[in-house]
Amino acid sequence: MPGRLTNMFNKLKAFDLRRPFLHGVQALSEFIYPPECVYCNESLDNYKEMLCASCIGSLDVASEVRVHQGVIDFEHLRHPPNFDTVLAGWAYSPIVSELIHQLKYEQRRRIADYMGCELGAILSSYAAVWGNPVLLPVPLHRVRLRERGYNQSLLLAEKIAHEAGLLVQSRLLLRKRQTETQTMLNATARQKNVGGAFTLESHVNIEGESFLLVDDVVTTGATMDACAEVLKGAGAAKVFGIAISRPGFDRSC
Numbered sequence: 001m002p003g004r005l006t007n008m009f010n011k012l013k014a015f016d017l018r019r020p021f022l023h024g025v026q027a028l029s030e031f032i033y034p035p036e037c038v039y040c041n042e043s044l045d046n047y048k049e050m051l052c053a054s055c056i057g058s059l060d061v062a063s064e065v066r067v068h069q070g071v072i073d074f075e076h077l078r079h080p081p082n083f084d085t086v087l088a089g090w091a092y093s094p095i096v097s098e099l100i101h102q103l104k105y106e107q108r109r110r111i112a113d114y115m116g117c118e119l120g121a122i123l124s125s126y127a128a129v130w131g132n133p134v135l136l137p138v139p140l141h142r143v144r145l146r147e148r149g150y151n152q153s154l155l156l157a158e159k160i161a162h163e164a165g166l167l168v169q170s171r172l173l174l175r176k177r178q179t180e181t182q183t184m185l186n187a188t189a190r191q192k193n194v195g196g197a198f199t200l201e202s203h204v205n206i207e208g209e210s211f212l213l214v215d216d217v218v219t220t221g222a223t224m225d226a227c228a229e230v231l232k233g234a235g236a237a238k239v240f241g242i243a244i245s246r247p248g249f250d251r252s253c
């Protein structure tokens, strides 16, 4: 091909036609659907914002991180928990509950960016002390993953890891059994429900490594306990956890 034609061809290749197209689509969607607060529907200036100033002001933001220690805060489990410490970013509130609901059930993936960024900033002050753990999103069963189209815990983990300068391993921990939703179950039933539901990818050596489990919420700790049991059983030195929030639960139900 003559030199001039080659140059022109290369310039055309370098010009990504998708970019102006995507910008056009975004501008059109902003015109049709102006950005609004995901909680109260107040108008926002742009799509990069998630909540209005009033909702942000009423959020108990992650400045005061909730540290849940194994045997102290999870004594309702049938045995001392297999994980070491769990961090939760926000106190549970109607706004936090709504954000988690929209993230999980209404395809609002951008919420993971917002919350993952905040959680990553929290984690930054723990990461080195915890031996720079590898982040493991709590996996969904493949059937649920197919229904939802994404794992909200993986979206969170990727954002947290980016912010805290850590690595994510999304295929190490697997969910081998589909479990029923935990919402209506008490602590004992939850442990039974998720017991044995997780496994490790075969032929991996995790002896002496530290991990950080990422989930949207931690309630009784049963899911993180089941994941941590697998990891500790395979020789992991430490297993920590991080979640958006820890809803209260009725231990007697």
Ligand SMILES: [Zn+2]
Residues within 6 Å of the ligand: 037, 038, 039, 040, 041, 042, 051, 052, 053, 054, 055, 056
């Ligand atoms: Zn609002």
